[in-house]
Amino acid sequence: MARVTIEQLGKRFGGETVIDHVSLDVKEGEFVTLLGPSGCGKTTTLRIVAGFLSPDTGCVCFNGADVTRVPTQKRRLGMVFQDYALFPHLNVADNVGFALRASGTPKADIGRRVRDLLALIRLPSVGDRFPAELSGGQQQRIAIARALAHTPAVLLMDEPLGALDLKLREAMQNELHAIQRQLGITTIYVTHDQEEALSLSDRIALMRRGKIEQLGTPKEIYGRPATPFSAFFLGKINFLAGKLQNVYKNTYVVATERGIVRAPVRPDAAFTVGDEVLIAVRPEHLRIANPGARGDVSSDLVNSLKGRVLRQKFIGKVLQFEVEVTEGRTFVIDGSVDWVSEPGSAIEVTWNVAATNLYPFAIDPEIGVDEVRTPQGDPAVRASTGEGRIVPAARATA
Amino acid sequence: MPVVASFILFALPQYFFIASSFHENLGYGRIGEAWTLANYHRLFTDRFYIGALVKTVGLSAASTIVCLIIGFPVAYMLARMGTRSKAALSGLLVAAMFVTPVVKDLGLIIILSQSGIVNQTLELLGIITGPIQWLGAEIGVLIGLVHYMLPLIVLLLATVIATVPRSLEDAAHAHGASRARVYYGVIVPIVRPGIIAAALMVFNLAMGAFTTPALLGGGRVLTFAILIQRSVILDVDYPFAASLSSVLLVTVFLLNVLAGFLMVRQAQVRRGRPKRTAPPTSLDPAVPAGATAAVGT
Numbered sequence: 001m002a003r004v005t006i007e008q009l010g011k012r013f014g015g016e017t018v019i020d021h022v023s024l025d026v027k028e029g030e031f032v033t034l035l036g037p038s039g040c041g042k043t044t045t046l047r048i049v050a051g052f053l054s055p056d057t058g059c060v061c062f063n064g065a066d067v068t069r070v071p072t073q074k075r076r077l078g079m080v081f082q083d084y085a086l087f088p089h090l091n092v093a094d095n096v097g098f099a100l101r102a103s104g105t106p107k108a109d110i111g112r113r114v115r116d117l118l119a120l121i122r123l124p125s126v127g128d129r130f131p132a133e134l135s136g137g138q139q140q141r142i143a144i145a146r147a148l149a150h151t152p153a154v155l156l157m158d159e160p161l162g163a164l165d166l167k168l169r170e171a172m173q174n175e176l177h178a179i180q181r182q183l184g185i186t187t188i189y190v191t192h193d194q195e196e197a198l199s200l201s202d203r204i205a206l207m208r209r210g211k212i213e214q215l216g217t218p219k220e221i222y223g224r225p226a227t228p229f230s231a232f233f234l235g236k237i238n239f240l241a242g243k244l245q246n247v248y249k250n251t252y253v254v255a256t257e258r259g260i261v262r263a264p265v266r267p268d269a270a271f272t273v274g275d276e277v278l279i280a281v282r283p284e285h286l287r288i289a290n291p292g293a294r295g296d297v298s299s300d301l302v303n304s305l306k307g308r309v310l311r312q313k314f315i316g317k318v319l320q321f322e323v324e325v326t327e328g329r330t331f332v333i334d335g336s337v338d339w340v341s342e343p344g345s346a347i348e349v350t351w352n353v354a355a356t357n358l359y360p361f362a363i364d365p366e367i368g369v370d371e372v373r374t375p376q377g378d379p380a381v382r383a384s385t386g387e388g389r390i391v392p393a394a395r396a397t398a
Numbered sequence: 399m400p401v402v403a404s405f406i407l408f409a410l411p412q413y414f415f416i417a418s419s420f421h422e423n424l425g426y427g428r429i430g431e432a433w434t435l436a437n438y439h440r441l442f443t444d445r446f447y448i449g450a451l452v453k454t455v456g457l458s459a460a461s462t463i464v465c466l467i468i469g470f471p472v473a474y475m476l477a478r479m480g481t482r483s484k485a486a487l488s489g490l491l492v493a494a495m496f497v498t499p500v501v502k503d504l505g506l507i508i509i510l511s512q513s514g515i516v517n518q519t520l521e522l523l524g525i526i527t528g529p530i531q532w533l534g535a536e537i538g539v540l541i542g543l544v545h546y547m548l549p550l551i552v553l554l555l556a557t558v559i560a561t562v563p564r565s566l567e568d569a570a571h572a573h574g575a576s577r578a579r580v581y582y583g584v585i586v587p588i589v590r591p592g593i594i595a596a597a598l599m600v601f602n603l604a605m606g607a608f609t610t611p612a613l614l615g616g617g618r619v620l621t622f623a624i625l626i627q628r629s630v631i632l633d634v635d636y637p638f639a640a641s642l643s644s645v646l647l648v649t650v651f652l653l654n655v656l657a658g659f660l661m662v663r664q665a666q667v668r669r670g671r672p673k674r675t676a677p678p679t680s681l682d683p684a685v686p687a688g689a690t691a692a693v694g695t
């Protein structure tokens with residue numbers, strides 16, 4: 001077991017910065033996930049920790065000792081690869097015992113350990129089969145057993161469940177979680193699957209363009225995303241652009257194209273009147289009300305926007321409503337199946353002020369924030385074509 | 399059709415020369431009518447011919463081994479190169495492969511001669527006192543054969559090594575394997591069938607090589623190919639040349655079959671007992687993962 005510290009890592013590939021000052025401290029026995037969109041540098045970071053790549057700047061420490069120049073084979077790692085990378089010429093027992101043989105463990109000990117591990121991954125009878133004779137999920141578990149056989153100081157996993165179907169992946173997630181807890185091995189896990197990250201991790205390092213965008217527990221990042229990108233990437237989010245009009249009783253009052261939206265003042269983000277802001281609210285916090293049906297709709301604690309139901313979509317546990325709040329912009333609302341709102345009907349979208357997040361406005365097409373027009377009508381950013389649909393409310397799905 | 403065509407192209411001439419090896423030589427290129435084993439009797443009772451056969455096999459095997467030893471690391475580097483330098487180098491190798499051995503051997507004759515650059519350098523370094531007689535000796539032929547076949551074996555090996563995913567090497571390193579262990583414990587065993595196939599191709603080429611032993615052997619290294627040429631051109635003894643050829647052919651054929659047999663045998667041994675029909679073990683939700691044996695240390 002080791003504490004892994006990476007400090008100010010930097011890596012360039014042919015003039016392009018792939019890792020940009022990444023720092024991360026993984027405590028002993030902790031499960032940290034590197035999460036982010038494709039190409040953000042997750043694998044590169046992991047390969048630097050493993051020692052397959054050497055960083056241009058910064059260092060990697062295991063238990064406080066600098067291992068940046070220590071060759072991979074001396075780092076006491078366990079590693080699970082996306083393509084499993086089982087040795088095709090060795091049978092399962094020899095695959096699992098590979099690290100033990102490399103370290104010169106006596107044969108009898110290896111045999112015992114391999115048997116224990118195969119029992120742990122619940123494949124006790126496949127020892128003398130070859131990897132090609134196993135299913136994908138079984139190979140996956142063998143790969144995990146191989147990575148654990150020598151009780152590594154650090155376990156590194158690069159999208160190990162990527163190739164599995166949904167059911168198997170869920171089962172493997174549970175198993176992985178249980179095994180990691182049981183053995184208490186420091187683990188760095190790479191995935192671009194947000195649900196996997198949320199359910200497995202002690203902490204998540206959300207990466208974007210070679211930087212860590214936010215580092216925190218799954219609850220922290222999901223509940224209080226520090227940036228619009230965090231909000232976008234973990235879970236679903238609705239954005240609406242506006243301009244800060246007033247600060248009133250610990251509440252920001254934001255003018256949008258379709259009316260006033262309130263947001264709580266939070267210590268970590270301060271805005272001044274006149275700032276361009278981005279309002280963010282999660283689909284599960286939104287409710288649908290018939291216009292004028294309820295008295296509390298216009299109270300100080302509840303935001304409401306007029307809208308029209310565009311369509312509803314049944315996606316299993318919730319009924320998803322797409323509501324047009326202004327021309328060309330839709331909010332996604334997670335409703336329940338017993339809500340009756342026919343497409344085309346005029347409704348009001350309401351949500352608690354406390355569930356509203358505010359961010360400084362910045363154009364970011366990747367998360368669906370393109371351009372803005374302030375409610376007064378003066379274009380902050382001019383659209384190159386058309387005039388109508390300028391303030392986007394993006395729906396983000398990961 | 400293709401079967402008939404290949405039969406006419408390959409089997410028929412083989413049949414004629416093999417058949418002619420069972421007839422008597424009447425001199426001046428004429429062949430007797432009667433069937434006889436005299437040619438084979440002469441071949442197998444003369445120490446000279448048996449020795450030549452052993453020498454041919456030995457030289458071919460030695461040059462194949464040297465080719466493998468030099469070629470494998472080169473092939474490995476080639477296989478793991480970036481695409482662009484890989485394409486450039488492969489192109490060069492293909493070009494080198496198609497340079498006729500006459501030209502290649504000429505170059506070797508120049509640098510291996512008494513006062514050639516190799517002898518000069520060795521003398522200058524004080525490794526030898528007098529020049530080494532490379533030419534007209536087995537060692538020269540060996541060098542020539544290796545030089546002739548190296549591009550081919552490098553290309554063949556690089557192709558098979560490139561099929562080994564990099565992640566296998568990474569996995570081996572990550573789990574504590576040294577560089578040497580990755581080589582001999584992972585890459586070589588995985589590409590072993592490819593290595594054997596490449597080695598056989600090169601070996602067969604060497605068995606039949608004529609130009610190199612003729613030019614670098616200087617008439618003193620008598621391989622089977624040379625003996626065949628001599629009995630055709632100098633002795634005009636077609637039946638005996640045919641029997642030499644048949645023996646060469648059968649030897650090569652048998653050695654290849656033997657290699658193939660050993661390969662299959664080895665694969666079976668590695669597999670252990672024959673495959674059983676093990677029940678597919680599935681994820682059983684009834685057994686919680688936490689309930690299984692603890693293996694932490």
Ligand SMILES: Nc1ncnc2c1ncn2[C@@H]1O[C@H](COP(=O)(O)OP(=O)(O)OP(=O)(O)O)[C@@H](O)[C@H]1O
Binds near residue numbers: 038039040044192
């Ligand atoms: N060997 C390399 N040479 C040049 N560029 C590279 C190399 N390896 C990675 N890159 C670049 O570095 C960036 C980050 O790659 P990396 O593999 O770390 O992404 P990732 O976050 O793992 O993505 P994914 O989720 O798709 O696996 C990419 O833009 C990629 O093109």
Ligand SMILES: [Mg+2]
Binds near residue numbers: 042043044
């Ligand atoms: Mg990756």
